[in-house]
Amino acid sequence: MIVDSPLPQLDRLFDYAIPAELVDEARPGVRVKVPLRSAGRVLQGFIVDVGEEPDAERALAEIETVISAAQVLPARLHALARAIADRAAGSEIDVLRLAIPRRMVRAEKAWLGREGRDTPAVAAEALVRVEAELDAFPGLAARLAGEERVAFDAPPGATGGTPSWARLLAAAAATTLAGGRSSILAVPDHRDLTRLEEAVREVLPSEAVVRIDARQPGPERYANYLRTLEPTPCVVIGNRSAVLAPVADAGLVALWDDGDGLFEEPLAPYVHARDAALVRQRLEGGALVFCGHTRSSDVERLIGIGFVTEVLPARRVTPRVVLAAPQDSPNTARIPSAAFRTAREAIEHGPVLVQVARPGYAPTLVCAECRAPARCAPCGGPLFAPARGATPSCGWCGRSAHGWQCAQCASTRVRLASSGSERTADELGRAFPGVRVIVADGAHPVERVDDAPALVVATRGAEPWTPRGYRAVLLLDGERMLQAPDLRIGEACLRGWSNAAALASPDATIHLVGVTGPVARALATWTHPAYARAELAERAPVKMPPASRVARIEGDVPQMSDALARLRVDVPDLPDDAVLGPVPTDEIAGRKRVRALVRFDYARGADVARSLRASVVQAAVTSRSRRPRREENSGRTRSPANTLAVRLDVVDPEL
Structure with a gap:
């Protein structure tokens, strides 16, 4: 089983004994509570597999309780989360937190007591419409059926009051559902999601559409997640986390506008939805689609190496x-x-x-006399005008700048810049x-x-x-x-x-x-692919993403030195100029922190990720092994926090 802990050294499978009274309930995928001997605590976790213990003399701690009978972690999601975490030098449980919503008891009980669900059918007239939509890109339907990785540029404008791109993705999902398989359609924000949902519901029955959105109420989101666990095919629409939806047979995963920054996951292990989709397609098969009005340099790189196929429209439309x-x-x-x-x-x-x-x-405001930027006197933040004739305010601290005076020329007048x-x-x-x-x-x-x-x-x-x-x-x-x-x-x-x-x-x-x-x-x-190719050509000599992968490492000076030394040993063929830095950043609890970038090609990605992950685990173990320090003016004790942090596939590297 896997335990829910933020400690990187616990990112592995643990063996527990199943008490006789829990044998019928302790099934793979269910939530449980287990003791952790090293910390004397009880943690939640998920059962990954159940088997016989070959060593009868091996002493195992027992599972304390089964929280729920719902098997919310299927084997396919465990495999996907493990692969994504390994690629990003992160923890599997962090990926699972992004994929599995918080448990809602009422929604879960309703789902456990449900009756069987019929396979949704696509109406014949809807199939005719979607085939016409896909015909705008010759060969696209065949490539989707062949489970290929494709990219195409959606035409601008709308047809029938719905954006053309939304109708195209809805058509691809309807064709996949007609073949008895599920689809996942991911978009950056709620505006795109609203347009996509309108297009999908035009051609598919409501019971076939499952929306997974962070803006949904907790019970609704959890109920929709449980729906994706069923063997009945469906069409999942949502934001970046929808890529992790554990549908039983994903025949299509599509991303609209993958260059949007909202597809970058801000939580550890910081995996971009595009990378998660690529990992999923490698593990589970199915078609993979990248679609947008523009072409991201990341997708253009995949097209350039032949990993993704570009599909051109029958008729080019340009504004x-x-x-x-x-x-x-x-x-x-x-x-x-x-x-x-x-x-x-x-x-x-x-x-x-x-x-x-x-x-x-x-x-932005500037001095009316010398044009120097207007700054807040207490904090130095930039001043702005909230409305016409209003007193300038600070964008950092929010104070009103009454009686402001320019530090350069002593003028008291500002100008709208x-x-x-x-x-x-x-x-x-x-x-x-x-x-x-x-x-x-x-x-x-x-x-x-x-x-x-x-x-x-x-x-x-x-x-x-x-x-x-x-x-x-x-x-x-x-x-x-x-x-x-x-x-x-x-x-x-x-x-x-x-x-x-x-x-x-x-x-x-x-x-x-x-x-x-x-x-x-x-x-x-309207030649976006050419611009993406030019961007790639400019970044290749300086080894900037996506021409190369870049990892950012932050930590204390000793931990940084150990991590970089270990990296040189674990990946001996890493170029001499692969590491940029370290450079100083700040100081926490009296310890100096530094930051470094590591540039490496995609072939070395697995080795670099393993080495950096090992350094993170070693730093965490070392931090916890130190003697607890007593906080000033309090009777509590705390262990020094692990300060080594790693992020792979940095989109915009900076030291």
């Missing part, structure tokens, strides 16, 4: 994108005259989308009197807008859906977006702009303002 170069616009004009005219003409026929970089009113969504909406409201203005950002979420004339000012990724498409799209602040210190900022901007452009109606014009260079040309010509 009309106009580039407004910086020199074509006066410094005082945020929106070029051509884009302004387009918006004025389009607003008469329906909504117009204006994408901006930042939320709020004025996210940037425009957020609210200020842009205020300015456009004056330029378009009588027109409805809608703000859509993190503080003002808007899911959908109707087809009536309106100006929709949205931040990147928060654009509302409109059934007939926007009549024009203005992409502002592009130059500011590209200035972010991020290895993948070009990819991120191209993805955000392309997703906004895909919301336009077929005859709409998209204006990209103030951006030139390769990323602007890729958007204007």
Whole structure:
């Protein structure tokens, strides 16, 4: 069995004896409580397998109790979690925490007392519709049936009031379900999930659709997880954790927009949903699909080495994108005259989308005299204007900057250096009197807008859906977006702009303002794969991801030295320039911490992961073996915390 413990040294299977009174209940996959002799505690865990003990004289501790009769950890999920953890140098129980929701007793009792479920059927007319959808990509249906790994670029726009990409994934899932197998469709956020659910329910019966979403109430999410344990095929839709859904026979796993940062798991072992899907396809088979309006460099690398097959559309559809170069616009004009005219003409026929970089009113303030950034006197944080005429506030501590004075020139006046969504909406409201203005950002979420004339000012990724498409799209602040210190900022901007452009109606014009260079040309010509290939070529000489895998190690100086020395021994063919650093980061409890990056090719991945995991375990054992230290001003004792942390497949490495 596997115990639920955060200690890395306990990331292994343990043997326990089953008392006679629990023989009928202790089955593989159930939750149990067991004693842990070394700590004198009782832990929860899962039974992985049941067998006979060959050594009769071997003394085993006994299982204390079986928590539930529900077998929530099938063997297929155990194998998947183990493989993912090994790839990421993490613990299996951490993966299982992401996959298995918290137990809800009522939902579990209802599921245990359920009757048998009939296999859902796909209506004949729905099959005809989905076949027509898949025919837009010649050979796609055959490759899905052949359990291949494929990637394709979804056409922009909508058909029948639903995004084209959602209809394509729904069609693939319906075809798979008609063949008697389950599908898993994963999307980045709740907006995409809503669109996908609408498309799936158009072609499939409700009982076949299972939604797994972190925004669901606990009982509903747990009940839906239990549904995926049944042998009856289904279609699972959800966010990144849906990739781990333990369906019995996964004939299809599909990821929409895999380049979105929301697919990166923020909890240990920090596995990207794309990597989890690749591991799952290797273990269980089935088709694997990567789909998006843009092509991530990670998927392009897989296509380049022949691991994933690119499927091209029968008819190429591209939006009309106009580039407004910086020199074509006066410094005082945020929106070029051509884009302004387009918006004025389009607003008469329906909504117009204006994408901006930042939320709020004025996210950045500077001194009105010397243009130095305005900073908070107590904490040094950046000042921003929450509204027109409002007192500046600090973005870090939240204090109001009454009586602010510039540290450089002693001026007391500030200047608005940037425009957020609210200020842009205020300015456009004056330029378009009588027109409805809608703000859509993190503080003002808007899911959908109707087809009536309106100006929709949205931040990147928060654009509302409109059934007939926007009549024009203005992409502002592009130059500011590209200035972010991020290895993948070009990819991120191209993805955000392309997703906004895909919301336009077929005859709409998209204006990209103030951006030139390769990323602007890729958007204007709609050649995202070429841009991804260029990004890969630039990163290969410096061994940056995804051309190479990168691991980040953080810890105390002695632990870091031991980990790097062990890595050189365990992986002797690691290049001399593989390690960058260590460099100092901070100090905790009087101990200096350092950070290092390890760059390695994919062939060495398993060896590097094993070595780093062994170092983490050794550091944890060493930390717990130290004598407990007494906290100041208290009678409690605590053991020194393990300070060695490892994260593999860092998307944006930084020292």
